[in-house]
Amino acid sequence: MEYTRLRGIGVSPGIAIGEVFLTARVIFTQRKEYIPPHRVEEELARLRAATERTREEIGRLKAEIEARIGEEHAFIFDAHLLILDDPAMRAGLDRLIREENVRAESALSEIHENYRRIFESIADEYFKQRQSDVTDVLIKIYKNLAADGPAVPEDSQGKILVAHELLPSEAALRLSQGGVLAVALDMGGQTSHAAILARSLNIPTVVGLRNVTAKVTGRDRLIVDGTDGEVIINPPPAVRKEFQSKKEKYDAYRSELRKVATWTSETLDGVRFTPMANIELPEEIGHALSYGAEGVGLFRSEFIYLQRSTLPTEEDHFAVYHRLAEEVAPHPVYIRTIDIGGEKALPQLKIELEPNPALGLRAIRFSLRNRELFRIQLRAILRASVRRNVRITIPMITEIEEIGEVKILFREVKADLEAKGIPFDPAVPLGVMIEVPAAAALADIVAPEVDFFSIGTNDLIQYYLAVDRSNEYVSYLYKPLHPAVLRLIKFVIETALRAGKDVALCGEMAADPLSAIVLLGFGLRTFSMNPIFIPRIKKALRSVNLKTVQRVVRKAMALRTAQEIEEFLIEKLLIKHPEVFLQLGHPS
Ligand code: PEP
Numbered sequence: 001m002e003y004t005r006l007r008g009i010g011v012s013p014g015i016a017i018g019e020v021f022l023t024a025r026v027i028f029t030q031r032k033e034y035i036p037p038h039r040v041e042e043e044l045a046r047l048r049a050a051t052e053r054t055r056e057e058i059g060r061l062k063a064e065i066e067a068r069i070g071e072e073h074a075f076i077f078d079a080h081l082l083i084l085d086d087p088a089m090r091a092g093l094d095r096l097i098r099e100e101n102v103r104a105e106s107a108l109s110e111i112h113e114n115y116r117r118i119f120e121s122i123a124d125e126y127f128k129q130r131q132s133d134v135t136d137v138l139i140k141i142y143k144n145l146a147a148d149g150p151a152v153p154e155d156s157q158g159k160i161l162v163a164h165e166l167l168p169s170e171a172a173l174r175l176s177q178g179g180v181l182a183v184a185l186d187m188g189g190q191t192s193h194a195a196i197l198a199r200s201l202n203i204p205t206v207v208g209l210r211n212v213t214a215k216v217t218g219r220d221r222l223i224v225d226g227t228d229g230e231v232i233i234n235p236p237p238a239v240r241k242e243f244q245s246k247k248e249k250y251d252a253y254r255s256e257l258r259k260v261a262t263w264t265s266e267t268l269d270g271v272r273f274t275p276m277a278n279i280e281l282p283e284e285i286g287h288a289l290s291y292g293a294e295g296v297g298l299f300r301s302e303f304i305y306l307q308r309s310t311l312p313t314e315e316d317h318f319a320v321y322h323r324l325a326e327e328v329a330p331h332p333v334y335i336r337t338i339d340i341g342g343e344k345a346l347p348q349l350k351i352e353l354e355p356n357p358a359l360g361l362r363a364i365r366f367s368l369r370n371r372e373l374f375r376i377q378l379r380a381i382l383r384a385s386v387r388r389n390v391r392i393t394i395p396m397i398t399e400i401e402e403i404g405e406v407k408i409l410f411r412e413v414k415a416d417l418e419a420k421g422i423p424f425d426p427a428v429p430l431g432v433m434i435e436v437p438a439a440a441a442l443a444d445i446v447a448p449e450v451d452f453f454s455i456g457t458n459d460l461i462q463y464y465l466a467v468d469r470s471n472e473y474v475s476y477l478y479k480p481l482h483p484a485v486l487r488l489i490k491f492v493i494e495t496a497l498r499a500g501k502d503v504a505l506c507g508e509m510a511a512d513p514l515s516a517i518v519l520l521g522f523g524l525r526t527f528s529m530n531p532i533f534i535p536r537i538k539k540a541l542r543s544v545n546l547k548t549v550q551r552v553v554r555k556a557m558a559l560r561t562a563q564e565i566e567e568f569l570i571e572k573l574l575i576k577h578p579e580v581f582l583q584l585g586h587p588s
């Protein structure tokens, strides 16, 4: 029998087998429809009425989602209200109707196209995905222009949801009902709302399939493999059987993970370590804690700029940090000040394109050039620190002069809060990311200036080895176990510890079992990573003996290549601790 297999991106692991529920694609009008000039006021009134109906609709959705799956998932609707009231967007719509005499539908579609172009030019995947919030709001207004308002969505329970794109509010509504077996989308990425929500609700999901909606009908049966990013249309019995057994294995693995999350984080010889989570949205907190995170080691605050089309206010920042501090307490939260600029350009900041963004005006360089924005962020973080579990991390430090400048600003902001009687934690720790090789080489000079280091190996390795790992021609050179990289990281960790400072590592290297064991041998105890990897790292570190690891790592450091080091570690650790290499990843 004919059957089709499609490859996409698996963004929420697990396997489901079931019938298709195909949702209609949301489409704006492509035609420019005109109105006579005397109807302009009437058209503006129609748009205003639809905007107000949309406001009520968003309010209703927010309450509904909050009641179903909690406040953390209803948060996107606050962002949608901000988009709805964005003065620039509203002025743009009014102008099109008034000056070009077009119908409100055409104006919405043109504004949507403008935003689409802006978002498309953004290189950063995470930022790009935020276009869906703007589309979501505009499409709601569009549907509310119709006299009978938006249609009531059909029930997708017990089926596999297949759609071109799943807008944030639709994702929240449909997935929170429970009963959706899996999701398969033409569009989307790892950091789309649909992906984040699906992960936290454990719904197997594959996105980026390009044309799944064109290939299936409502009568088809599908297999969605969210672990390996595959969708199979009308599988024959043999394939179904194969995936049924894969599904059973995966389900057993999931229940094992939940068990691991409750185990203590200590090595065989009783040495404690702390797994933490890297997150980008407050909605991810519950998910992170359920995987056993003992704190948030990296909160990438850039997202706050993405959920709105104007600049965030101090209150916008504060709402997020306060929520993080409350929900993660008593564990710590490391809030990293924004890492934007360069390729993470944002429309509202009018950043000029740079010839070499990775080496350009990004992160702390950007914040020191835009001090008012930086002050607002520091004030908001300080105000959220009253529970005494907040730490501030400064990204991309290159020289200590930058730390000096940050401290001056930090003191000014604190003095101002004090003068106004606004409470904050006077001892809030201030640390730096070690991700520029120069800062790593200066670790002994940087350490006395700060309260902690957070080693960002994603950037550190790419700058140190001069390798862009997203470039397929050179990515083979990107090696966390490269002896030069290991020497540098060892120096940073040992220097921090000697100076009595905390040191954490928050690059993806922390999520790799073999690398994590080496880092443990260097003295690292705080490992921050994508929460889904926490159980496997916990398992790996719990199955080793620190004394053995130290001895093996010491010998490994005398080797000449990444390959020699890897083989040596496997050989020596496999003999002592075979458990490390068993059952570490998702079963495939
Ligand atoms: C890093 O560079 O390792 C890091 C954690 O920061 P980001 O991935 O956000 O650049």
Ligand code: MG
Binding pocket: 435, 456, 458, 459
């Ligand atoms: Mg970085």
